[in-house]
Amino acid sequence: MSDEPTPFTADDYRARMERAAASAADAGLAGLLVAPGPDLVWLTGYQPTAITERLTLLVLTPGSDPVLVVPALEAPDAAGAPVTLRDWKDGADPYAVASPLLDAQGRYGVSDNAWAMHLLGLQRALPDTGYASLTDALPMLRAVKDRHELQRLAAAGAAADATYEEILKVRFAGRKETEVAGDLADLLLGHGHSQVDFTVVGSGPNGANPHHEAGERTITEGDMVVLDFGGLKHGYGSDTSRTVHVGEPTAEEAKVHEIVRTAQNAGCEAVRPGIACQEVDRVARAVIDDAGYGEYFIHRTGHGIGVTTHEPPYMVEGEERPLVPGMCFSVEPGIYLPGRFGVRIEDIVTVTEDGGRRLNATDRGLAIVE
Template identity: 60%
Template sequence: MTPFAPHVYADRRRRAAEQAARAGLDGILVTPGPDMTYFLGYTSDTAAERLTLLVVPAAGTVSESAPDGITEALAVVPRLEAHDLERNAVGPVEVLAWSDGDDEHAAAGRQMRAGGRYAISDSAWALHVLALQRSLPGTSYEPFTLALPMLRAVKSSEEIARLAAAGAGADAVFAEIVQRPFAGRRESDVAAELDALLREHGHEQVDFTLVCAGANGADPHHDAGPTLIHEGDLVVLDFGGLADGYGSDTTRTVHVGEPTVEEREVHDVVRAAQQAGFEAVRPGAACQDVDRAARRVIDDAGYGEHFIHRTGHGIGLTTHEPPYMVEGEGLPIEAGMCFSVEPGIYLPGRFGVRIEDIVVAFPEDAPQGARRLNESPRELVVVG
């Protein structure tokens, strides 16, 4: 992905150090993957069994001599990777290189406080977490999702611009795919076209192209396979990936030929639920309020038992990340949060309907609520 300016990464590390201090942590431990990309603009290619770890101390343990006020962070990396990190990380970062045969976990532990409490990337290997525990007995670790759920949840204007571009690319894909034939083709054929179109419209990575025809639509995560699409099928299309490092994720349900009265009714209920979830994004709302608003519409229509998943998830450097729009999630929605609103109804053995948009909370052009980053038709589209 195109890196941001150096000060962006420095500011992210500074804000993370402040959040860690407020959460009573001694620091954060960042492992390769989206978290490291977020803080360094760098993605490690070294085998994951070799420890690569960015140690960011909590505010209050930051050296006053850090240049330009940058939060002092230390990257513990294999020697074979040190040059690559120093060349490709955006902005200054201190590097501690270790060689094969060294005790790299002990080396990392010397940068931490014995008995301290640290947040660590959700994707950290158990191999490394357990080895750090052995090196620093009494030190505790919590996943970012629990300890610092807001760490990457609030997006900057630059991040939102990338998410908007990814969403526009996904909308363009939908506009093209509905002009192509569905009847008589396999789900996998349509999925392959979605993959190619996403790449044509700016995606460097395609994460999923779900094509769920007829009864397969009642399985929210059905993988596109050899099923033939027939006249009369409802088809759920859920697709997305990364464009310039940021995610797209949209779902539309189309019908091959004219739908029945019942199929239109179910689609209309889901569309109303999706609108209700979108409108629930307002100052003072909690994440669970979005789920409650969408679910209420489906419950009232008599389909409550057939809405079998949460209403939404955050999106950013990955297509699924905090916050989650689900009952029990009391986190307040903040300006700059980006997440999906995607209710659905799934009738086993018959069909399913889902409609999904990515929305951004409280942008300047919609100060009282949210703005959609997907604008393809939410009405039931008839395809051939």
């Protein structure tokens, strides 16, 4: 039986664009301008085969049909998107095509990955317009997932879990971090990922760097090893972390791992509708602070996930937005002891009507590997 999800329909994309335009109006914006990238794919289903210097721009205006400005040579590829196309030919001024679609004195939300040259081109054509980053203006645009998105995220999480179960069977000692990272990538692809975004393998002192990239260090007996890996399956992200040990751990290593496990569990158990995002961070951080390791927990507790592996909402002090059913994010506290070792444990959690549900289910205990 195929695990392929039900495809999103043109009606699904139209509904997203309508909601996005309405959200823009609620935020006091004249509309949204969306360049190629995850926002464009999420809103329209269209992803240019190549992102070049040629202007491609979705214009969403409340009360008007969505319009996609595209290079003429790419118009056939964009024809399936549920939008009105306005194309322009090489040699023509693309901003002369785009600018009539905008209010000459309006303020627009712009997708974060829009090229500066295009924004400046619009400003030259319409000097009285204003612009705001979409993440600043509408940070929750993609944050609440529908049931079809949740199915994709659950499938991605299950594939990452299967990858972890299999990586425990490979040999670690005597192999380079890059070799284990290669195994992780192969396993993610083997379990249906179309894209591998990262395979962190931080052994020994390298584990004390939360974003360590797998390097040429040879893993040895006695190493703690942080594994953090993920990518995209069916267009939606996976991201999970577990920490393993090569051979038997010391009492201190086991203690630190247990503190992180307890903190991670507390953060996951705190998830429920209505609480502020920062509360998840506070609950997990309090466990580590109380154990005397607070200065070694050096990053936020979590980040949202969807069509990208990092997106709003963020579980961090100062983020007062309330959790809403359908939000998905990581809960990943850690302790990082410089020059010695690190520990991180991470699950993706989705907010339900009465609490939270983890999308990762592998054992969070300290696994012993060879």
